[in-house]
Amino acid sequence: MTPMGRKQAFHVALDLGTHKTAVLLAAMQDHEPQVIGLGTAPAAGMRRGVVVNIEQTVQSIRRAVHEAEVMADCEIQSVVVSVSGNHVNGFNSQGMVPIRGREVTSSDIDHVLEAARAVRLAPDRHILHVLPQEYVVDDQRGIREPEGMAGVRLEARVHVQTGSTPVVENVIKCCNKSGIAVSQVIFAPLASAEAVLTAEERELGVALIDIGGGTTDLLIYEGGAVQHTWVLPLGGNHITNDIAAGLQTPPGEAEKLKQRLGCAVASAVRSDERIEVPSVGGRGPRVLSRQILAEIIEPRVEEILNLVANEVADARADGHLRAGIVLTGGTAGLDHIATVAERVFHLPVRIGSPGRTGGLGDIVSGPAYATGVGLLQLAARMGSDAVISPASAGMIAKVRTRMGDWFREFF
Secondary structure, eight states: OOOTTSOOOEEEEEEEOSSEEEEEEEEEETTEEEEEEEEEEEOTTEETTEESOHHHHHHHHHHHHHHHHHHHTSOBOEEEEEEOSTTOEEEEEEEEEEOTTSBOOHHHHHHHHHHHHOOOOOTTEEEEEEEEEEEEETTEEEESOOTTOBOSEEEEEEEEEEEEHHHHHHHHHHHHHTTOEEEEEEEHHHHHHHHHOOHHHHHHOEEEEEEOSSOEEEEEEETTEEEEEEEESOOHHHHHHHHHHHHTOOHHHHHHHHHHHOBSOGGGSOTTOEEEEOOSTTOOOEEEEHHHHHHHHHHHHHHHHHHHHHHHHHTTOTTSOTTOEEEESGGGGSBTHHHHHHHHHOSOEEEOOOOOOEESTTTTOSGGGHHHHHHHHHHHHHTOOOOBOOOOTTHHHHHHHHHHHHHHHHO
8 A cells, every 4th residue: 555644646436337236445556456346236237238228327326435435444536437338339540630830739749640630420320549550740651749840740549349328328437327427438448458558568469358148249450559449249148048048047146157157178088077066946956068068159159250250251350460369358257268269369368357456456366357457557647536535545455354255255
């Protein structure tokens, strides 16, 4: 923790997913999040990344916020929140401003980015992010930091991510009804990329595939910048529904089976492995081969990844992914899912988990928390300090003792 007497910035991330709502509270130390509070709740009011029931979503947010507040011994008043769903899309744009032979200033950069984002949108569309790809001073391309360079004109090439204005407004409304303000709204896979991708991967060319509960998000990076955005309205919940139907078990039990015993490659499971499957209608549980579970999971995983591969090909990016594929999100925790991805993409694949995180970092180190950790990192970069009553200096050790048993049971 930061020594007494030194000002410390706190950040709070609200990952509003289809399957779960997660709140992470962190203090920054040496540019590394020190997670001191975490709360989760089922996201009953969300479907495919979109709010479909405001009251249920509000209750979910309140529960997750309360758990994080109890852990960190503080009161949360503002958050950085994620938004997702197939209402989000991306496109490339460019803008130009004259500089007339003088040096480029920070004001020129602001103006050229404004010119690049001055595109005609439908009345119900909202710009989420304008992500610079490169600057061009006269005919000199590939510039990352143009300030101080001399020239006649300055161009900016950017990637613009937009979302549905009503969807974003509903997310903000749910937060406000929960008693918290929203300081920033960030597209979820952009936060995941911040947490799991390396600078070298972004530079060489990499596809980030964030497989959440209701959607699968694709970001393609090359030259250090986002080149393509796409959202598929299929995700881990569709695998869960397949298991529930195939094994005739309640959806909640199907989700537990997927998380604890699921495998994306049936041939990787021993034929003599047995699992207990709860039944519906008050009937007793059945004992089945674990291989049957994997045989249900594998084709759906392969379908999702094949649809993503088709989009990569349509974007003409498949020959540019020199750093391969990075899978993240809750569904990326399935055993052998990287094997299926390598089979589909014919590229190296790794599972993306958050990097170095202090405090409760071992608890949020899996791919399911990539978005939450990335939100913290982006909040720190943007200076979006949370409004809270900060925890005491010895809180991390206290939190581990207080909540350790609960985390072992839940996760």
